[in-house]
Ligand SMILES: Nc1ncnc2c1ncn2[C@@H]1O[C@H](COP(=O)(O)OP(=O)(O)O)[C@@H](O)[C@H]1O
């Protein structure tokens with residue numbers, strides 16, 4: 487009996503949260519198109535996010551390309567299909583692995599950062615201070631961050647994909663003696679718009695999810711330093727989950743149209 | 745003169761009520777702030793002082809009651825009018841609440857961003873910032889980050905930020921909490937200087953008896969969500985009521 491109640495309570499909390507975050511999303515769309523626009527702050531956020539995650543994305547992407555190619559080589563060789571390597575790696579990285587891995591990295595880097603930053607601003611009353619000085623904190627802090635992640639994620643994912651392909655080409659060059667030119671020729675032969683467009687659209691949604699959840703958790707952070715840690719942590723956990731859900735839906739829709 | 749000022753309060757709370765779920769914080773709180781006075785509201789930690797002062801500027805929505813500032817009922821104002829009214833009120837937050845990603849200069853410029861049109865001269869912003877910082881004795885900290893300042897200096901910068909639009913009403917939420925006794929004295933002295941220079945009306949929230957003694961013209965004790973007792977410091981300290989006496993012990 488006790489157990490049933492806990493599950494019931496938990497699901498109540500869950501649905502209340504879904505309601506809150508829907509309201510938060512609606513408020514974002516209401517305010518994003520309404521002047522005054524905070525362009526300067528938006529640019530600053532874009533720059534900060536790019537600056538803080540670029541190295542991480544490059545390193546992860548490179549290793550991803552290396553490892554993926556190294557691991558697939560033996561299997562492909564067994565079937566005498568090494569020549570398929572560039573197209574296989576190219577398609578899987580551009581369509582699926584690149585966006586998901588890099589979005590997860592950014593959820594950890596950017597999402598948790600936003601959760602912690604807004605959380606500590608809430609706890610130390612900086613958000614209240616903004617509001618009494620006549621600046622709409624939702625616009626200044628939340629809208630700019632969500633727009634920034636939505637714009638920056640596709641960019642970071644393109645960079646990550648490119649570096650991953652470079653890593654893969656390096657292995658092929660060393661082990662299979664395939665020239666870089668040949669490698670990339672094959673990659674670009676294999677990849678079509680039907681791979682690139684859905685992946686890019688998906689990355690915008692990934693970016694939106696990272697910004698939205700980070701901001702939501704930070705903006706409604708509970709009092710105390712514990713609250714800030716929780717906001718930052720919850721931002722990563724919920725975003726990661728949401729990323730997979732978005733990915734699933736995206737793949738499902740892509741499957742119908744392409 | 746004194747009695748003439750007392751006719752219309754610049755700020756008035758009537759029967760203010762606010763609960764968070766089951767937790768009733770304010771249960772019919774009343775307050776009148778008259779022009780030029782320093783009114784101190786004392787209450788234990790967690791008694792709802794911050795909630796009360798945040799209701800005043802519309803940061804928290806009260807459940808019921810009326811809040812009047814200079815002939816405006818703030819519960820009935822739209823966002824624009826509320827923002828305009830807020831420029832006439834300075835607010836010093838409990839923990840200074842400086843924006844920690846901005847320099848001291850940017851912190852002080854922040855309240856001016858919505859009032860750019862009024863400050864047509866380009867140099868005007870700079871002048872206002874320097875003037876406000878000079879008033880709190882920190883002109884040379886202008887390009888530092890808040891994290892590089894001591895607690896007392898942060899409080900001064902926060903005060904400068906609250907004063908930058910030359911408000912006629914200033915609300916202080918525990919201006920001396922978290923500061924050592926000497927720095928507290930300096931801040932209190934600064935508050936008195938500001939009051940003398942700008943002839944402001946101040947509402948000061950505190951649980952620091954020394955602060956209350958030095959700065960108050962009149963005091964209200966907030967107990968159990970209501971204005972339990974009112975009077976000057978001398979009157980209250982002489983009171984026989986145990987709940988009132990509890991404030992002045994130790
Ligand atoms: N946003 C909020 N949500 C729920 N409870 C709150 C909120 N803000 C304050 N409270 C509660 O109101 C009471 C008074 O808080 P506060 O006004 O901050 O006390 P203080 O007098 O120390 O400033 C506390 O019990 C606190 O838990």
Ligand SMILES: [Mg+2]
Pocket residue numbers: 793794795838917918
């Ligand atoms: Mg307080």
